[in-house]
Amino acid sequence: ARCVQIRFKAIEKAPETVSLFYCGSWHRRVSNTFLWNMSKAAGRKRGSAAAAATTEQEKPPAPPPLLPNQADGNIDAERRLFERIYGIVALDPIPRPPRDHHLGETINEFQKYLNETRIEKTFLGLLRILLKKKMLPYNPYPLFLTNLYRFSEGRYLLSTPASEILPSFRMETEDTRIDYVYKSRHSSHIWGLPYLVQCCSPNDMKLYEWLGRDVVPPPSTTRSADTNYVIQPCVAMIGPAVFQGSFYQYVPIIQFRVEYRIMGPDMTHAIEVFINIVIKDLNHTEKESDHILLGVSLPVDPETEPMRYSSKFWQVDEINTRGDAFWDSMVEAVTNKKYVVAELVFRVDPKMGVYKRGRKQYSFNFVQRSYRNQDAEQLTPFSEMMEACLFEGIFMDHMHADSYISTFCPREELVDRDKNYRQEPPAPFIRKSLLRRGVKVEKDTHTDDRIRIDGFLIKGPIDFSPDSRKVIDPVRIAWERHIARSHFVPEAFDVVHHMILLMLLDRKSVSDEHFIQVHRFLRSSAARMHSLMMQNQFIREIIENFDRAEESQIVQRQFMEYRHGIKDLLDSVYRECSSEMITCGRAIETRLYDMSHSVEGKGSNIILSPKSVLDLRFINHYCYPIFLRLVEVMLPQVPLITAFVDKLRKAYPEEVLRFEDAMPNPNVEYGYEEPLISKQHHQFIDTELAEAECNESKEIVKETVLMQYLLDTRVDEVWEGFMMDILSSNTFPQNPYPRLITDFRRAALKMSLCYDTDEKIVKDLYHSEPQLLDSTTFVYQMPGSDAYGYKSSLYAIDTAAYFALSSFLFPLVHENFTEKRGVYRASVCTCTVGEVSTYGRLDPYLRQVQMADHVYIKGPVRCSREGMELFTHILTEYAMQLDREQDFVVMGIFLGSLSKRWSVKEINERKATFITEIERVLILKENIFLKLYAQYDWRYICVTKYFRYRYVSFDKTEYVKFFDEIPTEPYQSIFFDQEKAAFHFKRGGAHECCDPFIGPAIRQSMLYADAQIADCHRRQDFFGVHRWLLLKSLASKGENNVAEGWRMMHSTASELNFLNCINKALQDLILYVLSDMTFAQTKDDEEPVDLYQYGIDEALFASTYAGYYHKLMEVLSNPLSFAPSSMSDFLRRKLNFISVQSYRGNCVLKIESQSIRVLEEVRQATMSVENAVAADMHQCCPEARESVAKILAQTAQKRPSAEERSDATVAVQVPKATAADHQNEWHQDLYNF
Incomplete structure (x- = not known):
């Protein structure tokens, strides 16, 4: 369509030909000509397709051949056939391509690539779906993206044909002398039911031969x-490791189950015996084995913790110090028929230092x-x-298999089996003719004759062979109910695995096919x-339980594997x-780099500290949107899995977790949002109405409307840019869909936010000029407001x-502007800094408020230390005055680079220590700020006030x-008073009354x-990049x-950034109550907290x-x-989990x-979405990209070597700490807990 003007005459006759660029069987000829003439046609003006239409009687010239060696006669015949069938006529002459053999080969390769990847057909199909809609969306790109995501994995998945997959589930097996048990023909370490043995890879199971023997409890x-x-x-191996090599490629955890058979006279005493032998095995694992014991997980009584935690984790030290409580918890778990789970790090191979997470x-x-009756057993x-x-x-040993079978199916004698083992096992659950003794199961005397979901047939005819429905049905129903109640995507x-x-x-x-x-x-x-997210958790667990130098080596190896795995999956050049x-x-790689240090000859090692644990936890939550996206991408490729889950949800509707959204809608305004942007995804174009208002003839009115829609939404430009990008690449990408998805994401943002020109936006923002009030101090005022400061903060x-x-x-x-204390005089100038200057038309959201109190103390020479007392007095009196008022929630005063918090109560009780700490922080020139929350409109907003101390001698x-x-900071400061603004700029010492926009200061x-x-x-914080670019401008x-x-x-990245600030405010308010010294004494776990008390x-x-x-929703x-479509439901479940109705409703x-x-998990997950949107938005800003490229080039040139950095002084100082740059120490401690 860029090279030839075409008229659609018969869309209804051949709807499959509706395309912007290619039509029917002729589209290849058009597409190749389009590629040859791309640069020539790039400058054509946009407009209505009907404006350039000519009469049908004009005789169009023949199109050029596809390749130089094709005959023109064949093309004419094909073209006439195409016109007769589809009624599409080419109107303008098309220049022939150059007779270049290499170019012809390139076009042939490109066309072959398009056919193999089906990217062209996919796009045309999606375009056809769009154009068939009666109501066309204002922004069509999200609709494209919803359908394109499902194709992004298909190229990789279909590369392995089914004929190579099916043998993985048909391993050769042999019959054995043990009832119901078969073994692998090619391994003596795989024993079990035939259908399970068929799916076990002998080669992969060789990795665990030694481990399978070593985990057996010693005599x-x-x-x-x-x-x-x-x-x-x-001992039996369970979990995904059983199917490694057949189903699974990556097995993050190895699991074994030890089931003891205890024979004796008394069941109560047997429980004590069981607990004793488990503790002995745990002690042996910790002290004598090659494995590392991390701790023990025990289930929590659901009566005391309903739907709260699945288990409580007991660390080794806690077990040793609280042995009685641990014993009681084990007794409770055993009596409730729950597993006692030891969390381990298994050494897989004794000769190699290969470790894996185990259980x-x-x-x-x-x-x-x-x-x-000695023959009777219960x-x-x-x-x-x-x-x-x-x-x-x-089972990895036939003795264990035999013992396990005989527990449930005891025999009087062994029956000789045919030694000619069969190649194929019989159908599942065909019973073998063996004599069995009667076995009676006793559980609870008050139970009835029903099959329990968690268990077993209590009374009635007894048959506990593995093919008995009385045994199979409870297991099957339990797994089905487990699937039904699970949140499918997360x-x-x-x-x-249960499927x-x-x-x-x-x-x-x-x-x-299943x-x-x-x-x-x-x-x-x-x-x-x-698998990478599980490995992340594995590394955290080892660091938290770090005890030996050997564990350090495990951490470093796992960390390097994890780092390379993240790089290969998310940002690989291949x-x-x-x-x-x-x-x-890239964001994760940066954080991993920051949490590691270089070791000569060994690369980078992770720093084993609690901070690294927090960083790794952040990374896992940051990855969750990508994980959800990748799962959603896969679901259309595996419809049988989705149908299987849906069937079970319909079968067990009572198990499906449904949360009633009881949260009232506040109906509040979140800021100065632009209505044209916020309502776009609800706007549509009625094609029938547009056709009625179109002035073209009836034959082409529909085509005119559709063509104009495609031109206005610039679908042609986006597709053209994508095709040129692919063609100009050094090599064709194996999978082109991710690149097309990226282009459509950016096109969607442009469609939403680029509806006005840059000139109009700037004109609306710079609506009035600040007025100069004082030429000596360069104080300006914005007309109509009490805002005073440099003109940069008022524009x-x-x-x-x-x-x-x-x-x-x-x-x-x-x-009080001035205060006196003895010979010392203090002047305090208050101003706002930061984003207040851009709040409104430029930035619609007020995330937080930052203020600064510039305290000038005048006194004798060399008495600045004495002046600190007056500074401390001003600071503490101000904090206590605010705390006495009911309108503010004063978090406290934060001191130093670690932001050590001092509450008002602590200041009153330890005033001398507080004064000493203030003096230390002032001497080190570290930050001092007060943090409080106040009501602004419908919410609590964070106000951070910094205190800047300057000492000036009398002379x-x-x-x-x-x-x-x-x-x-001076270029963002806004004062409420002209006198204080002039006082500060005159005595601030930064610019010495020179023009602050000329010279070294700027x-x-x-x-x-x-x-x-x-x-x-x-x-990868591109939202922050644009904030600083705005400040420079x-x-x-x-x-x-x-x-x-x-x-x-005004993008969704800004909205998410705003929400994350509110999230942080909610965390701080909860933390404020938790940190109250009286909270632990008054808190009742069964009753909600009365917040008014705090x-x-x-x-x-x-x-x-x-x-x-x-x-957020x-x-x-x-x-x-x-965002992934399942993310809102995923976060809604998390938030509903921590919501409660108060006394007042x-x-x-x-x-x-x-x-x-x-809340922190939710914030970190949404931060990932925010950064991704901001990165795409940044790529839509050519001026910003050019500015950042120049800055990065200059920064790289000015970066000194390691030797120069050790001697040179840094010209540009980065602040040691601010309230927004890092979490407060008190917050980190509790979150780590």
Whole structure:
């Protein structure tokens, strides 16, 4: 369509030919000509397709040949046939391509590539779906993206044909002398039910031969002091490791289950015997084995913790110090028929230092012998499901298999079996003719004759062979219910594993296609991401339980594997990735680099510290949107898995977790949002109405409307740019879909935010000029407001927004301009800094408020230390005055680079220590700030006030600053009073009454901003990049980057950044209550907390939470957030988990540390979406990209060597700490807990 003007005459006749560029069988000829003439046609003007249409009687010339060696006659014949069928006529002459043999080969290769990848057909199909709609969306690209994501994995998955997959599930087996048990023909370490053995890879199981023997409890641990009890362990491998090599490519954890058979006279005493032998085995594992014991997980009683935690983790030290409590917990777990789980690090190979995360489950079956009748036995199983090891695992020793079978199916004699073992096993559950003795199971005397979901047939006819329906049905139903209650997408791999077990349990009812789709799902990128997230957790667990130098080597090796795995999956040069994956990968790589240190000859090693644990936890939550996306991408490729899960949900509707959204809709305004942007995804174009208003003839009116729609939405330009990008690449990407997804993401953002020109946006922002009030101090005022400062801080100020904000901030301004104490005089100048200057039209959201109190103390020469007392007095009196008022929640005063918190209560009780700490921080020139929360409109907003201490001698010969000045701060400061603004700028000492926009001051500020931009770019924080670019533009009143900054501030990335600030406020308020010294004494776990007792307005707190909740759900459902469709439901479940109704009927957050943890997980997950959108938005801003490229080039040139850095002084200082740069120490400690 860029090269030839065409008229669509018969769209209804041949709807499959509707395309912007290619039509029917002729599209190849058009597409090749289009490629040859791309540069020539690039400058054509956009407009209506009908405007260039000519009459049908014009005789069109013949199109050029596809390749130079084709005959023109064949093309004419094909063209006439095409015109007769589809009624599409070429109107303009098309120049012939150059007779270049190499170019012809390139075009042939490109056409072959398009056919193989089906990218062209896919796009045309999606375009056809779009154009058939009666209501065309304002922004068509999200619709394209929804369908394109499903193709992004297909190229990799279909590369392995089904004929190579099916043999993985048909391994050769042999019959054995043991009832129901078969073995692998090619391995003596695989024993189990035939359908499980068929799916075990002998080659992969060789890796675990030694481990399978080593995990067997040694005889020293299985001896009981009471000789009346006979103990025999049976060990089976369970979990995904059983199917390594067949289904799974990556197995993150190895699991074994030890089921003891304890024979004796008394069941109660048998429980004590079992616990004793488990503790012996744990001691042996910790002290004598090659494995590392991390701790023990025990289930929590659901009556005391309903639906809260699945288990409690006991570390080794805690077990040793709280032995009695640990014993009681084990007794409770055993009596409830739950597994005792040892969390381990297994050494897989004794010769090689290969370690893997492991888990060892313990349970037992009690066989009670009767003194009256020695032949009668009573079996009481204490496992969660009877004979579960048979149905979900394999035995690596035939003795264990024999012992396990005989526990449930005891025999009087062995029956000789045919030694000619069969190649293929019989159908599942064909019973063998063996004599069995009667076995009676006793559980609870009050139970009835029903099959329990967690268990077993209590009474009635007894048959506990593995093919008995009385044994199979409870296991099958339990697994089916487990799948039904699972959250499918986040828990997809747990669901699929149970689906494998169910398919094998009834293999006749499932087709080979089920196994093929499961195999492909478990070999996908989602499976690789799941494995990396489990490895992340593994590294954290080792660091948290670090004890030996050997463990350090394990951590370093795992860390390097994890780091390379993240790089290969998310940002590999050998694998095409979409922009969101690349952004996520680079951000993670930066954080991994920051948490490691270089070791000569050994690369980078992770620092073993609690900070590294927090960073790794952050990375896992940051990866969650990508994980959800990869799972969602896979689901359309595996419809049988989805149908399987849906069928079980319909069968067990009572198990499906449904949360009723009881959160009231606050119906509040979140800021100065642009209506044209916020309502776009609800706007559509009615094609029938557009056709009625079109002035073209009836024959082409529909085509005219559709063509104009495609031109206005620039679909042709985006597709053309994508095709040119592919063609100009050095090599064709193996999978072109991620690149097309990236282009459509950016096109969607342009369609939403680029509806106005840069000139119009800048004109609206710079609506009025600040007026100069004092030429000596360069104080300006914005007309119509009480805003005073440098002109850079006033250019983009919104007077209406500032008026509302200034009335809110006025109570926080120091009442007394000057104070006297002895010979010392103090002057305090209060101003706002940061984003207040851009709030309103430029930035619609007020995230937080930053203020600064510039305290000037005048006194004798060399008495600055004495002046600190007056500074401390001003600071403490101000904090206590605010704390006495009911309008503010004062968090406290934060000191030093670690932001050590001092509450008002602590200051009163330890005043001398506080004064000493203040003096230390001032001498070190570290930050001092007060943090509080106040009501602004419908929510609590964070106000951070910095205190800057300057000492000036009477004779003005001494001038000392006790803080590290931020060079850009004066250019963002807004004062409420002209006198204080003039006082500060005159005596601030930064510019010495020279023009602040000329000379070293502005140069130093720009260098500081450049350093911040480079750091934000390194961390993939493109929202921060544009904030600093805006500051640079406003400081110079340049128009560069202003319009693009406006678009960034109105994007969904800005909305998510705003929500994350509210999330942080909610965390701080909960933490404030938890840190109260009286909280632990008054807290009752069964009753909600009365927030009014702690100075927090409960209604306002509930309103803040409700506003955050609804806005978060709204943004994640917005197509322009590009968030996975399951993410909103995933986060909704998390937030509902920590919500509670208060005494007064308000829906508030639970006041507990778990709420802080969940909120932080939500914040970190949404931060990933925010950064991905901001990165795409940045790529839509050519001026910003050019500016950042120059800054990065200059930064790279100025970066000194290691030797130079050790001697040279740094010209641009980065502040040691700010309230927004890192978490407070008190917050980190509790979150780590």
